[in-house]
Amino acid sequence: QDTIAIVGAGQAGAQVAQSLRQNGHEGPIRMIGDEPHPPYQRPPLSKKFLSGEIGSEALWLRPPAFYETQRIAVQPGTRVEAIDRDARSLVCAGGERIGYDRLVLATGTRARAIALAGADLAGVVTLRRITDVEHIRAALGVHNRLAVIGAGYIGLEVAAVARAMGKAVTVIEAQDRVMKRVVSPVVSAYYEALHRANGVDLRLSTGVEAIEGGERVEGVRLAGGAVVPADLVLVAVGAEPNDELATACGLETDNGILVDGGGQTSDETIFAAGDCTRFFSARYGRSVRLESVQNAIDQAKVVAQTMTGQEVDYDPLPWFWSDQYHVKLQIAGLSEGYDDTVTVGAPAEDKFYVAYLQRGRLIAVDSINAPRSHMVARKVIGEAWRADLLPPA
Numbered sequence: 001q002d003t004i005a006i007v008g009a010g011q012a013g014a015q016v017a018q019s020l021r022q023n024g025h026e027g028p029i030r031m032i033g034d035e036p037h038p039p040y041q042r043p044p045l046s047k048k049f050l051s052g053e054i055g056s057e058a059l060w061l062r063p064p065a066f067y068e069t070q071r072i073a074v075q076p077g078t079r080v081e082a083i084d085r086d087a088r089s090l091v092c093a094g095g096e097r098i099g100y101d102r103l104v105l106a107t108g109t110r111a112r113a114i115a116l117a118g119a120d121l122a123g124v125v126t127l128r129r130i131t132d133v134e135h136i137r138a139a140l141g142v143h144n145r146l147a148v149i150g151a152g153y154i155g156l157e158v159a160a161v162a163r164a165m166g167k168a169v170t171v172i173e174a175q176d177r178v179m180k181r182v183v184s185p186v187v188s189a190y191y192e193a194l195h196r197a198n199g200v201d202l203r204l205s206t207g208v209e210a211i212e213g214g215e216r217v218e219g220v221r222l223a224g225g226a227v228v229p230a231d232l233v234l235v236a237v238g239a240e241p242n243d244e245l246a247t248a249c250g251l252e253t254d255n256g257i258l259v260d261g262g263g264q265t266s267d268e269t270i271f272a273a274g275d276c277t278r279f280f281s282a283r284y285g286r287s288v289r290l291e292s293v294q295n296a297i298d299q300a301k302v303v304a305q306t307m308t309g310q311e312v313d314y315d316p317l318p319w320f321w322s323d324q325y326h327v328k329l330q331i332a333g334l335s336e337g338y339d340d341t342v343t344v345g346a347p348a349e350d351k352f353y354v355a356y357l358q359r360g361r362l363i364a365v366d367s368i369n370a371p372r373s374h375m376v377a378r379k380v381i382g383e384a385w386r387a388d389l390l391p392p393a
């Protein structure tokens with residue numbers, strides 16, 4: 001059978017490899033990743049791994065022996081720099097060439113950089129990888145003042161862990177509420193109160209002008225001139241897809257590698273899965289690029305199915321979670337485009353959910369410490385709701 005190469009040894013790459021074997025692919029599988037570790041899960045990076053509650057082995061998706069017994073050749077520490085589609089080979093940093101018959105791109109995303117003076121000072125960090133967290137943990141071991149730029153999931157999760165360590169934490173957000181892109185005002189307000197009650201200095205509607213310092217970062221200069229003193233600055237302003245390899249070899253990309261419902265790119269021998277992809281969702285009536293474990297796993301399974309001759313049309317009900325302090329947020333569905341919300345339960349009791357409606361139909365539910373409502377929502381929305389089933393207005 002043919003040789004399948006996988007670029008990116010993360011959540012999606014590892015799942016494609018495993019599912020290919022499960023589905024009966026007997027030929028060689030080679031997985032090439034640029035990190036020094038075996039494939040691992042990222043969610044704990046900003047939660048229990050940052051706090052030190054768990055070590056790095058607890059992050060591994062599978063013990064290294066698994067890949068051996070499954071005859072999956074994992075090649076860590078190797079960056080793929082180009083795809084030669086004519087020769088069907090990968091060009092690695094250092095010049096090594098790796099041939100393939102069929103290829104899977106599972107290159108994920110990277111933390112978005114911020115274009116600010118001082119962004120390259122020592123002590124200004126982003127969080128995507130184990131090595132980033134090791135760096136942040138070491139800095140928090142000796143420094144006490146953390147400034148976080150960006151009040152999305154990762155910024156807020158890190159703020160919560162740093163407060164539990166007793167650090168002084170300032171979170172600076174340009175928007176007028178936290179997690180604005182993904183949750184409704186009632187959920188934002190709940191999280192703003194939660195962080196403030198835990199001692200976070202939360203600055204909303206606040207722009208950043210520069211990051212200041214000498215040899216090392218000393219503070220964040222806000223629009224208007226005030227300076228937030230800090231000896232560690234986390235820039236957490238979102239992620240960008242690693243789709244340059246695909247673009248450079250002529251595959252169709254558009255803020256993500258474009259794939260069809262089977263995970264195939266515009267080249268029938270090349271597939272893609274996970275954070276780096278964009279696909280059309282009939283359910284939502286638009287193309288989406290999802291950054292979640294759910295999508296990485298489910299789309300990877302779809303790619304493995306397609307590559308082993310099954311017909312699939314991927315159109316998931318996305319779900320996601322975030323842990324901050326004692327509070328678990330679980331999101332079912334994408335709420336973008338909602339025109340009404342219903343809040344059930346009591347934010348003051350730290351247990352409630354918000355249902356998002358569009359033209360009277362349930363499209364998403366955010367559950368706060370309400371896991372049962374989350375599970376029910378996933379089932380109900382998953383089965384019942386698709387944009388293409390809606391009647392015309």
Ligand code: FAD
Nearest residue numbers: 008010011012034042043080107108274275291292293296
């Ligand atoms: P990744 O897991 O990022 O794997 C891609 C791999 O490809 C990386 O190792 C990358 O270095 C490698 N790579 C890229 N380019 C190349 C190249 N040219 N050559 C070789 N290797 C390459 N999701 C949730 O659902 N819930 C959460 O609570 C949650 N928390 C998160 C917290 C943090 C701090 C982060 C960073 C992410 C979190 N996520 C969470 C998102 C989730 O981790 C991602 O959606 C998931 O990892 C995507 O899997 P992936 O395989 O597409 O990408």
